[in-house]
Amino acid sequence: MASELEENQFEDKFTKLINAWENLEMLPFDQWLTGLSEAFSSAGINLKIGAVALNVRPAELQAALNLASLDDESLQLLAGQNPPPTTWFSLASASTGAIKAALEALSSTGSKHAPSSVVEAAIRNISGPSVTEKVAGLPSEAFGHAAKKAEAFQLLTEKSRKALSGFQRTKRTSGSLSGAQVAYARDLLQQLVDGGAITRNSKDGDKEICDEILDALDEV
Structure with missing residues (x-):
């Protein structure tokens, strides 16, 4: 029972x-x-x-x-909105002023522009490059190294580790990741930071690349 x-x-x-x-x-x-x-x-x-x-x-x-x-003021700005999921990560890491600018840009821009690009451009005008843009700008080696750190620290699933290795190959061959890939990569990298695999002043001989990832995620 x-x-x-x-x-x-x-x-x-x-x-x-x-x-x-x-x-x-x-x-x-x-x-x-x-x-x-x-x-x-x-x-x-x-x-x-x-x-x-x-x-x-x-x-x-x-x-x-x-x-x-988000704080109450930022949430209130979202009350009458329904932004596409592809914009959520960017909005979540933006200031209240940047969120307001991004939502205004979304409502005034035609459907021919990708919502994620519209939001990131609006946020960039207020706050500089977004976390999503900075993750997208990471070198291919950062994703490969993250996959190795995930394995060393026994973090993430095997599928997620392979995804990071795949992002390394894609970035190396095509030069860029898709919006969905960047969002997924950002989430995986954040999990590695939260799990202690990627830290400032790393003692594993990888301080420079770890700091580069942390800078992209706006982690202190």
Whole structure:
């Protein structure tokens, strides 16, 4: 009986999280973000499991949770908006003034321009290059080194480590990553920072490249 009750409670947490995600079209964006954050927190699961439950990429869920952590003034700016998911990471790391400029640019720009490019350009005009742009500008070696650090510290899944190695090859051959690849790479690099694999003044003989990654992520 006890195990059945625990199973029902676990399923209920998943249901609440899924319902919170599916409320995107029904609630003001700021309220949706808050509700999603609360549902994710109460579910007591990690990002990967949450993303699987929602059938979305971990980077997309992480971006939404990052937006939910903005201050009240910034969240209020998002109340009447519904910015595309490709813009969420950039908006989440922007100042209140930059968010306002980005949203105004989105509403006044035609559909022929990619929303992510519009937002990043607006933020750049206010705050300089965005974190997303700086991650996109990292050399190919940074992604390959991150994959090695992930393996050494036993962080990330095998699939995620291979993705970082793949980003190294793509950057080396084509010179750039797609917007989706940059968003995914940013999320993976941040996980490595949070896990202690990439730090300032690294003692592993890789201080320069670690600092370069940290600078791109605006990590102190």
